Amino acid sequence: MPALADNSRGIIMMVLSNLAFIINDTWIKLVSEGLPTGQILVIRGSISFALICLVVFATGTHRQWRAVCNSLVAWRTVGEIGATVLYLYALFNMPIANVSAIGQIVPLMTTAAAAVFLAEPVGWRRWTAIAVGFFGVLLIMRPSVSGFDLFSLAALGSMGFITLRDLVTREMAPGVPTLLVVAITAAAMTATGATMSLAETWPVPNARQWTILSAASVLLLFGYGTSILAMRYGAMAVVAPFRYSGILFAVILGYMVWGDVPDVLTLVGTLIVVATGVYTFRREMRLARIAEPAAVNPPSG
Numbered sequence: 488m489p490a491l492a493d494n495s496r497g498i499i500m501m502v503l504s505n506l507a508f509i510i511n512d513t514w515i516k517l518v519s520e521g522l523p524t525g526q527i528l529v530i531r532g533s534i535s536f537a538l539i540c541l542v543v544f545a546t547g548t549h550r551q552w553r554a555v556c557n558s559l560v561a562w563r564t565v566g567e568i569g570a571t572v573l574y575l576y577a578l579f580n581m582p583i584a585n586v587s588a589i590g591q592i593v594p595l596m597t598t599a600a601a602a603v604f605l606a607e608p609v610g611w612r613r614w615t616a617i618a619v620g621f622f623g624v625l626l627i628m629r630p631s632v633s634g635f636d637l638f639s640l641a642a643l644g645s646m647g648f649i650t651l652r653d654l655v656t657r658e659m660a661p662g663v664p665t666l667l668v669v670a671i672t673a674a675a676m677t678a679t680g681a682t683m684s685l686a687e688t689w690p691v692p693n694a695r696q697w698t699i700l701s702a703a704s705v706l707l708l709f710g711y712g713t714s715i716l717a718m719r720y721g722a723m724a725v726v727a728p729f730r731y732s733g734i735l736f737a738v739i740l741g742y743m744v745w746g747d748v749p750d751v752l753t754l755v756g757t758l759i760v761v762a763t764g765v766y767t768f769r770r771e772m773r774l775a776r777i778a779e780p781a782a783v784n785p786p787s788g
Contacts, residue, residue, distance in 0.1 A: 497721020498729050500713045505733035507710035509587065512578055513740045514703045518696050519579045523687040527700065528571070528680025530692070534704035536673035539666065548666045555667045559659050563668065564675045566652030570645045571676060572683075577642035582747040587737035588627050588757040589642040594764045595620040596650040598771070604654065613770055616763040623759030626752050669711060727768055731761045 515527060543549050577586050595617045602609035628639040659668075692700070717726050734757060741747035749757070
C-alpha cells in the first residue's frame with residue numbers, strides 16, 4: 488500500500504519537524520538568559536547561512552539567483568524578520584507552551600487574510616471557526632483589567648507576520664528555489680541581529696552557549712527540511728493536522744526545563760484553537776475536492 492507508506496513517512500516528517508522547532512526554541516530560550524537577542528540572531532543566523540550556502544553551491548542552486556530577485560521574496564523576508572523578532576521577544580518572557588499555543592492560530596489567520604486580501608471564498612462555517620479560534624487565543628492571552636499583556640501581544644503580532652509570510656509564499660512562482668529563499672532569510676536575520684546589536688552589549692559566549700547556538704542552527708535547518716519533506720511525502724489532508732504535535736512537545740519541555748504547568752484556561756484555549764484549526768483545514772480540503780471535478784470538467788454551453 489504505497490499511499491499508506493507515503494502518508495506514514497509524511498506524518499513522521501511532520502512530527503520530527505515540530506520536535507526540531509520546539510527543541511530549537513527551548514535552546515534559544517535557555518541561552519537568552521546570558522546573551523542579548525541581537526547577538527543570538529547574529530550567531531545563529533551566521534551559522535545557518537554558512538551551512539545553507541554550502542548546500543546551495545554544492546547543488547548548483549546559486550546559478551538560479553535571478554529567480555529570487557523580486558518583490559514577493561522581499562515581502563516574504565520582511566514577514567520572516569517581523570515574525571522572528573516578535574516571537575523571540577515573547578518566547579524570552581513567556582512560558583514556551585503559551586507562545587506555542589498562540590502560534591496555532593496561524594492557519595485561521597491565514598484563511599481570514601486570504602479571504603480579505605486575496606478574495607478567496609470563505610463561508611460562514613469557516614468564519615465561525617475563525618471567531619471561535621480567536622476566542623480560544625483570548626483564553627490563553629487572558630487580558631487583565633489594564634489590558635493585554637505586552638508579551639502576549641508580541642506573540643500574536645508575530646503570528647500576523649507569519650501570516651504575511653505564508654500568503655506571499657503562496658503567490659511565489661513554483662520555480663523559485665527554496666534553498667535560495669532560506670539563504671536569503673538567514674542572511675536577513677543575521678543583518679537584523681547586527682542592527683539590534685548596536686544598542687546591546689555583547690558578552691563573550693562561553694563553550695556551552697556556543698554549543699547550544701550551533702546545535703540550534705543545525706536543528707533549525709533540519710526543521711525546515713523535514714517540514715518540506717512532510718508535504719512532499721504524504722497527502723496534505725493526512726499530514727497537516729500533525730503540525731499540532733508541537734503543542735504537546737512544548738508542554739512537555741516547558742515542564743521538564745522550567746517546571747511550567749499550563750493552567751486550565753490555557754489548556755481549554757489551546758484545545759479550542761487546535762480544534763477550530765483542524766476543522767477549518769478539513770473544510771478547505773473538502774471544498775477543494777468538490778471544486779476539482781468542476782475545474783476538470785467545466786459545464787458546456
